[in-house]
Amino acid sequence: MDKLDAGIIDMLRLNARAGYGDIGDAVGLSASAVKRRVDRLVATGVIRSFTIQVDPAVDGLGTEAYVELFCRGNVAPHELKRILSAIPEVVDAGTVSGSADAVVHMRSRDIHSLEVALERLRTATNVDNTRSSIVLSRLIHRRYE
Template identity: 60%
Template sequence: MDAIDQAIIRYVLHDARATYAQIGKASGLSAPAAKRRLDRLVATGAIRGFTALVDPQALAWHTEAFVEVYCAGNPAPAELRQALEAIPEVVEACTVSGAADAVVHILARDIPHLEQAIQRMRATPPVERTESAIVLSRLLNRPRV
């Protein structure tokens, strides 16, 4: 990956809906050259996909929790990811060191909705049990690079 690829990635992180002309201008390439580079970055897996970041307030999802996930056996991260992808309230999930196998960030409308999402997670193999911490207030939320 060279400096041009890095510039393309930075721009797409800033605006995933940017045109090839905009990406090219930001990285010093023509629009067709930017498209070829972007296609290569997707094909090699350097860019795994494009997504929309939705403001939870727009969905009226005001309740959030961080949930420690404990699994039966020793599932591969890909298996756990597949199980968690089916739960739309899961907005982020990471495997972690320590007793828990993963930590999951969940957004929900309210406590009953949160409880339903956690129950669905618990009913999904390979999840064996969970421990939850409900967010009371957000102290810091920095955008990621």
């Protein structure tokens, strides 16, 4: 991957529907050269997919929270994944360093449904307690997956 590939990827991150000609104008290549490079980036797995991002509020998931998860004893990451996968309101999670065992991002319809989901999380095997912070306003959102 070179500088031109990086420029193409940057353009596609901004707008996955951008035309090859528009991308080419921005990075200094012809539309056909951009297409060949995009095809190669897809074939080699550098570009995994082209997708859209829909505002979660459109799907009725306008309430979000970040939750620190504290477990009893040592809990393996695969066990945390099993617990968290059973709760549909969990949209992202990762194990972390520090006093918490994991940080969980949750989305729900409203505060009541968030509370119900948190209670399911709190009563899961090996979960000792949680500390939640409800998001009031989103300041920056970048997706790098």
